[in-house]
Amino acid sequence: MADSKKIAVIGFGNIGSGVVEALYEKNFTGLELVKVVDIDLERPRPVTLPTGYLSTDWQAVVNDPSIDIIVELIGGIEPAGSVQLQALRNGKDVVTANKMLLAQRGQEIFSLASELKRRVGFRASFVGCHALIHEFQQAGVSARQFRRIYAILNGTSNYILSTMTRDGTEFEVALKEAQAKGLAESDPSDDVEGMDTASKIRILLSLITNSYQKVAPFPIEGIRDVTPQDIQYADELGYSIKLVGVIEQSNGVFNVAVHPALVPQASLLGSLEGAYNGTELEDEYGVVSGLVAPGAGVRPTTDAIIKDLLDIAGGNPLPMPSSAEQLVLGNTEDAQRRYYLRFSALDQAGVLAQISGLFGKHDISIAAVIQKEAVSKDFVPLVMTTHLAREGNVQAALQEVDRLQVVRARTRVIRILNADT
Amino acid sequence: MADSKKIAVIGFGNIGSGVVEALYEKNFTGLELVKVVDIDLERPRPVTLPTGYLSTDWQAVVNDPSIDIIVELIGGIEPAGSVQLQALRNGKDVVTANKMLLAQRGQEIFSLASELKRRVGFRASFVGCHALIHEFQQAGVSARQFRRIYAILNGTSNYILSTMTRDGTEFEVALKEAQAKGLAESDPSDDVEGMDTASKIRILLSLITNSYQKVAPFPIEGIRDVTPQDIQYADELGYSIKLVGVIEQSNGVFNVAVHPALVPQASLLGSLEGAYNGTELEDEYGVVSGLVAPGAGVRPTTDAIIKDLLDIAGGNPLPMPSSAEQLVLGNTEDAQRRYYLRFSALDQAGVLAQISGLFGKHDISIAAVIQKEAVSKDFVPLVMTTHLAREGNVQAALQEVDRLQVVRARTRVIRILNADT
Numbered sequence: 001m002a003d004s005k006k007i008a009v010i011g012f013g014n015i016g017s018g019v020v021e022a023l024y025e026k027n028f029t030g031l032e033l034v035k036v037v038d039i040d041l042e043r044p045r046p047v048t049l050p051t052g053y054l055s056t057d058w059q060a061v062v063n064d065p066s067i068d069i070i071v072e073l074i075g076g077i078e079p080a081g082s083v084q085l086q087a088l089r090n091g092k093d094v095v096t097a098n099k100m101l102l103a104q105r106g107q108e109i110f111s112l113a114s115e116l117k118r119r120v121g122f123r124a125s126f127v128g129c130h131a132l133i134h135e136f137q138q139a140g141v142s143a144r145q146f147r148r149i150y151a152i153l154n155g156t157s158n159y160i161l162s163t164m165t166r167d168g169t170e171f172e173v174a175l176k177e178a179q180a181k182g183l184a185e186s187d188p189s190d191d192v193e194g195m196d197t198a199s200k201i202r203i204l205l206s207l208i209t210n211s212y213q214k215v216a217p218f219p220i221e222g223i224r225d226v227t228p229q230d231i232q233y234a235d236e237l238g239y240s241i242k243l244v245g246v247i248e249q250s251n252g253v254f255n256v257a258v259h260p261a262l263v264p265q266a267s268l269l270g271s272l273e274g275a276y277n278g279t280e281l282e283d284e285y286g287v288v289s290g291l292v293a294p295g296a297g298v299r300p301t302t303d304a305i306i307k308d309l310l311d312i313a314g315g316n317p318l319p320m321p322s323s324a325e326q327l328v329l330g331n332t333e334d335a336q337r338r339y340y341l342r343f344s345a346l347d348q349a350g351v352l353a354q355i356s357g358l359f360g361k362h363d364i365s366i367a368a369v370i371q372k373e374a375v376s377k378d379f380v381p382l383v384m385t386t387h388l389a390r391e392g393n394v395q396a397a398l399q400e401v402d403r404l405q406v407v408r409a410r411t412r413v414i415r416i417l418n419a420d421t
Numbered sequence: 422m423a424d425s426k427k428i429a430v431i432g433f434g435n436i437g438s439g440v441v442e443a444l445y446e447k448n449f450t451g452l453e454l455v456k457v458v459d460i461d462l463e464r465p466r467p468v469t470l471p472t473g474y475l476s477t478d479w480q481a482v483v484n485d486p487s488i489d490i491i492v493e494l495i496g497g498i499e500p501a502g503s504v505q506l507q508a509l510r511n512g513k514d515v516v517t518a519n520k521m522l523l524a525q526r527g528q529e530i531f532s533l534a535s536e537l538k539r540r541v542g543f544r545a546s547f548v549g550c551h552a553l554i555h556e557f558q559q560a561g562v563s564a565r566q567f568r569r570i571y572a573i574l575n576g577t578s579n580y581i582l583s584t585m586t587r588d589g590t591e592f593e594v595a596l597k598e599a600q601a602k603g604l605a606e607s608d609p610s611d612d613v614e615g616m617d618t619a620s621k622i623r624i625l626l627s628l629i630t631n632s633y634q635k636v637a638p639f640p641i642e643g644i645r646d647v648t649p650q651d652i653q654y655a656d657e658l659g660y661s662i663k664l665v666g667v668i669e670q671s672n673g674v675f676n677v678a679v680h681p682a683l684v685p686q687a688s689l690l691g692s693l694e695g696a697y698n699g700t701e702l703e704d705e706y707g708v709v710s711g712l713v714a715p716g717a718g719v720r721p722t723t724d725a726i727i728k729d730l731l732d733i734a735g736g737n738p739l740p741m742p743s744s745a746e747q748l749v750l751g752n753t754e755d756a757q758r759r760y761y762l763r764f765s766a767l768d769q770a771g772v773l774a775q776i777s778g779l780f781g782k783h784d785i786s787i788a789a790v791i792q793k794e795a796v797s798k799d800f801v802p803l804v805m806t807t808h809l810a811r812e813g814n815v816q817a818a819l820q821e822v823d824r825l826q827v828v829r830a831r832t833r834v835i836r837i838l839n840a841d842t
Contacts, residue, residue: 132712135552268713271692276709285720288697291553292689292711299706316737 004032005313008061010083011073012038012045015097015124018302019071021047028306030313035061062086069312071305072096081105088118095308097124097301102206103199106321110212114322121308121318126200126207128153128277128295130304133207136281136289137319145284146208149247150263150417153200155275155295156184156191157223157243161231161260162273165240168228183275193222194243194258201245201258205327208247209254212321216329221259230342230412233370233383234262237340240270244417253330262340262385262416268292269417333392338367338416343382343401344409347374351406352382358404362397364389379408385416425453426734429482431504432494433459433466436518436545439723440492442468449727451734456482483507490733492726493517502526509539516729518545518722523627524620527742531633535743542729542739547621547628549574549698549716551725554628557702557710558740566705567629570668571684571838574621576696576716577605577612578644578664582652582681583694586661589649604696614643615664615679622666622679626748629668630675633742637750639677647681651763651833654791654804655683658761661691665838674751683761683806683837689713690838754813759788759837764803764822765830768795772827773803779825783818785810800829806837 009020016038023033024047036049037058055061062070062083070087072094074080080101084094085108094113096102102109102125113120123130129151136146152158156178163174175192178184190196198220206212223243234241239262248255263270268290272278277295282288294300311318345351352371359366365387374380386394398411430441437459444454445468457470458479476482483491483504491508493515495501501522505515506529515534517523523530523546534541544551550572557567573579577599584595596613599605611617619641627633644664655662660683669676684691689711693699698716703709715721732739766772773792780787786808795801807815819832 131552131556131710135556266692266694268689268692271687271689273687283720287715287718287720288713289552289715290713292709292713294708294710297708299704299708314738317735 004030005068005309006032006034006066007069007071007309008035008037008064008067009033009071009073010037010058010061011075012036012041013073014298015301016073017045017047018298019073019305020049022302022306024049028310031309034067035064037061058083059086062092063090065090067092069093069095069309071309072098074098075100077101077104081109084109084120085112088112088116088120091116091118093119093121093312095121095124095305095312097122097305099125099196099199099203103202106203106206107212107214110206110321111324113320119312119318120320121305121312122203123308124301124304126153126203127300127304128293129204129279129291131293132279132281132289132291133204134319136283137207146249147282147284147286148249149204149208149245149279149281150269151201151204151245151277151279152242152269152272153197153245153277153279153295154191154243155277156188157197158272159183159275160192161223161226161241161243164226164228165231165235168232170228171224171226192224194220197243197245197258201247201256204245205247205254205256206321207319209325209327210321211323211325211327213324213326215254215256215327218256218329219259219332220257223260225412226260229381230340230414233342234340235265236370237262237368237385238265239263239340239416240265241414242269242272244269246417250330253328255330255332255335257332260414262414264418333390333395335391336388337391338388338418339386339394340414340416341384341386341398342412343384343407344411345380345382346378346406346408347380348406351380354404354406355382355384355401358397358400359386362393364393364397425451426489426730427453427455427487428490428492428730429456429458429485429488430454430492430494431458431479431482432496433457433462434494435719436722437494438466438468439719440494440726441470443723443727445470449731452730455488456485458482479504480507483513484511486511488513490514490516490730492730493519495519496521498522498525502530505530505541506533509533509537509541512537512539514540514542514733516542516545516726516733518543518726520546520617520620520624524623527624527627528633528635531627531742532745534741540733540739541741542726542733543624544729545722545725547574547624548721548725549714550625550700550712552714553700553702553710553712554625555740557704558628567670568703568705568707569670570625570629570666570700570702571690572622572625572666572698572700573663573690573693574618574666574698574700574716575612575664576698577609578618579693580604580696581613582644582647582662582664585647585649586652586656589653591649592645592647613645615641618664618666618679622668622677625666626668626675626677627742628740630746630748631742632744632746632748634745634747636675636677636748639750640680640753641678642680644681646833650802651761651835654763655761656686657791658683658789658806659686660684660837661686662835663690663693665690667838671751674749676751676753676756678753681835683835685839754811754816756812757809758812759809759839760807760815761835761837762805762807762819763833764805764828765832766801766803767799767827767829768801769827772801775825775827776803776822779818779821780807783814785814785818
């Protein structure tokens with residue numbers, strides 16, 4: 001196997017075991033597993049390797065000149081970052097599933113790889129959408145631009161929102177169910193507060209713009225504040241509530257955000273249930289494509305890593321951001337969007353007139369109103385949706401609304417994602 | 422441009438104009454347009470070429486040894502088939518969007534290409550799903566098998582069914598609307614009778630099994646007989662009615678069919694509206710991926726052709742069936758499926774008992790029943806769905822049901838596609 005690429009896998013956990021098993025037991029042309037590194041070699045694993053393969057010393061392996069490709073599956077920031085950077089400096093290619101590292105230090109890693117003409121395969125860091133994004137990025141050669149990417153990228157949050165929708169339960173109840181099923185971590189913050197989605201959105205943005213420059217911070221909001229009431233009202237209006245990552249582009253200016261949103265039920269994202277990922281992409285001609293795929297799991301992640309390895313070994317194209325161009329983020333206040341608004345108002349005459357008057361003053365046009373009979377003496381459920389409105393105007397109007405004497409609590413605002421607007 | 426591939430486009434219609442415009446006006450590394458052939462060179466086109474490019478003589482172009490790649494965009498069977506075969510024999514690669522030709526004569530074309538070590542790029546013949554199928558086929562290197570592909574592959578039929586669902590109209594009314602909007606041909610048979618879907622299913626089957634052997638005939642049923650009543654009952658049961666192509670595999674035995682089906686509304690296919698294509702693929706581990714994309718149009722088709730050309734010029738992998746293995750089709754009678762059944766029964770005591778008695782006798786278990794109050798003296802609307810049942814048993818039971826004195830017309834049978842069964 002003189003022409004084979006010699007591969008070391010660093011990190012022998014769940015995913016590592018899947019990759020090692022695939023490489024060791026199947027005969028991929030051009031791929032030769034030579035080392036597997038982990039700090040713990042005692043733990044039982046689904047695949048048994050001769051001892052010559054195993055090592056606890058990642059430095060020795062990364063500095064071994066006979067190795068061509070390092071598969072970094074440790075996760076987290078360190079020592080994973082040092083593993084990747086040292087491997088690149090030593091002239092090796094890198095394959096990884098580490099989205100947190102790429103989101104935080106992608107600039108350093110990709111710029112070094114570009115400089116040294118090495119390759120970083122990272123399909124596995126966005127398994128739920130790589131088929132669509134790679135396809136589109138390849139289509140970039142025919143000069144297509146994109147208008148927007150709307151994506152559900154966190155299976156845990158989507159599972160929790162699906163459960164809340166199906167059972168009418170509160171967030172905390174649905175979270176406990178997800179934890180009991182092993183679909184949420186004991187500390188679920190990364191998933192439910194939107195950080196995981198934001199990491200993937202950063203990677204997608206890099207890939208689709210070909211720029212590895214870290215973008216400025218963008219708004220990130222999770223699903224802890226989503227209530228069964230909001231889900232119920234959204235349903236009456238024909239929408240599901242989903243945690244979405246959004247990248248919009250207009251004339252080279254980007255709007256990027258992660259937040260819960262009302263999504264039309266009869267759409268790819270709106271009908272996505274459970275722990276799946278879904279991505280919708282609209283190109284400059286208004287052509288929309290969408291992909292639904294598992295966003296995690298040993299099998300899809302292993303497949304993605306093997307594909308990267310085969311592409312590196314075969315000399316095939318492997319998209320990797322290679323430009324240092326700084327992306328320009330738009331002023332959020334100027335964005336034109338649609339909104340769902342739930343007011344906490346007293347049941348008094350003139351409430352609707354006061355609120356809608358303030359909206360008219362700020363040039364916000366109301367699309368729909370749901371006002372039900374009061375459930376208690378001093379509280380009337382009132383929900384409105386707007387037509388496209390400038391975000392700054394909506395914020396200004398709500399500041400005034402929330403100061404009204406008839407309004408008892410902060411108005412709940414959720415963006416409406418509408419493919420048609 | 423000594424290293425560029427010299428390209429001739431044969432067929433200068435809508436798609437041809439898109440491809441010629443892209444090749445002529447953009448600078449794709451490695452691609453050089455040298456000839457464009459059409460029998461009619463007078464018609465105005467969106468792109469104007471110097472006269473040296475144009476020819477009416479495809480034979481001269483296909484026999485020109487300086488040309489490397491022939492893009493066949495004539496469509497239909499002849500002369501398109503002769504163009505492709507002659508190009509291959511002359512040592513050229515071929516790129517095409519011609520699904521009808523590949524479905525009918527793919528065996529001849531792909532076997533010749535394999536023998537002569539030439540390449541046939543045909544992404545453009547299944548633009549609505551190539552990203553998903555190529556991705557999966559590439560994953561085939563990691564030895565994944567598939568269990569099933571369910572796909573909506575005909576935009577015209579899907580548009581008509583969407584209209585019937587939205588407006589409650591009859592097939593003929595929705596067809597006329599689609600024709601008025603240019604979304605259905607004046608002779609819509611190919612689209613609405615399932616032939617177009619069947620062509621695409623044949624190509625997908627070739628691609629995913631790597632076999633170019635033509636499979637035996639399989640059942641093809643179109644949407645002419647779908648009624649607003651069936652759509653309404655399906656809706657009450659939580660399903661949409663869609664025209665689907667189905668490929669199922671179990672232990673190397675394939676079940677292939679095209680027919681209308683009840684699809685869960687809250688699924689990728691069930692929520693697909695309008696002229697889009699959608700494909701769901703389940704692998705051997707039960708991992709489901711799905712893609713939604715435009716199934717036709719100048720832009721996506723042109724992009725697919727350019728991708729094929731770039732892959733050929735760049736020496737990248739380009740999946741093409743290369744085996745002569747004969748696929749084994751399963752015995753349809755033994756397939757286990759779920760069914761929707763609408764009976765045309767008289768409003769007499771004991772009808773339900775007679776029908777359900779016959780079902781029990783044939784080992785068919787009933788999942789749901791809708792019996793509404795009679796709309797006229799002698800007719801009672803009666804709809805049933807079954808649990809998984811052997812197709813042969815259902816056919817046998819229905820032969821007996823349709824002979825009952827209380828049954829006035831043939832029972833309407835529509836398969837239920839259920840991802841969970």
